[in-house]
Amino acid sequence: MSRAFHVNSRSYMMPSEPTIVVCVDGCEQEYINQAILSGSAPFLASLQTAGTVLEGDCVVPSFTNPNNLSIVTGAPPSVHGICGNFFFDEETQAEVLMNDARYLRAPTILAEMSRAGGRVAVVTAKDKLRSLLGHRLEGICFSAEKADQVTQREHGIEDILDRVGMPVPSVYSAELSEFVFAAGVSILKKERPDLMYLSTTDYVQHKHAPGTPEANAFYAMMDGYLRRLHEAGAVLAITADHGMNAKTDSVGRPNIVFLQDRLDARYGSHAARVILPITDPYVVHHGALGSYATVYLRDADDARQGDVMSFIASIRGVEAVLTRAEASTRFELPADRIGELVVLGERLAVLGSAAQQHDLSGLTVPLRSHGGLSEQQVPLIFNRKLRGIDDARRLRNFDVIDLALNHLA
């Protein structure tokens, strides 16, 4: 089978062996490094010589949905349209949840491969990604979170709990990700898809730093499943949606810039609206705090906008402020789904809205999060040798399917 198919101005070879793309949510590279050093990830360690280890840049905002959608479309958010969990619709003056496939502006590689006759499977940890990842997909697509509700008609598979032999895990658990891998092994052996996409959750990475016993145990779990997938004959391509950093001061207190409060205090309460696109229904582990915000300005002329930009840039913890035009060019974002300004937090700082809008009671350990430039570098690891990659090419996490299908040695 050497047919090619085309998606979003790129062409992909149909795989001749089952190919599994794994998106390890929040996989700062140091997690793998530390797990290898502690002896917890011997299979990943073996890929240094037996496979290919590269790194690439994820999409900014370094959030889950924009990056998962970039990976499965092979394109940045300017093409697929998903630049966060929320955007502010200026026509209706409402914050709009972008988890629905109607906001997707491009076909996925998964759907197009299934249309071209390939067998495709998708397993995601959280259900919030399922409708986006499964858009127009003819094949298997379900979440670990709702694995007890799968039907042949809707999800292309049934009885997955029995097949996996695990109960439905809590949405806040390491087991939610383990379920994804266990299901992946079962599907690889039974259905033998041409392409399978496995996407985990970053619950563990939000709570535990690289090298901690909990983090190493999580990577040991993944290492074991990756080895099983490898031994069952799959091509493995492992990347991440984004990295993860501590967002605290030296004694573990969260470093938060409450941007809405700061703007209200200086310009009045209706001049600016801060949107945090990390906000989603599952905020317990990060309190809806990340290192990226977008700001909508009301009735601001150029002079006012310039003043707001210099004010925000002067705040401790802010790494950069960009105009809509600058941000949409530099980060390849859809200009109609971001505000007049895009603000990035420094590596150790997060951006909040108004203090009273954040429930921090779920933060039982020092805050770790993502969203900014400091979480942009992610691994690109393969269990095969690759060829034909130009040294000068800036690799992105959304090149992972191209690398896995078009560059196998």
Ligand code: ZN
């Ligand atoms: Zn993520």
Ligand code: ZN
């Ligand atoms: Zn996260």
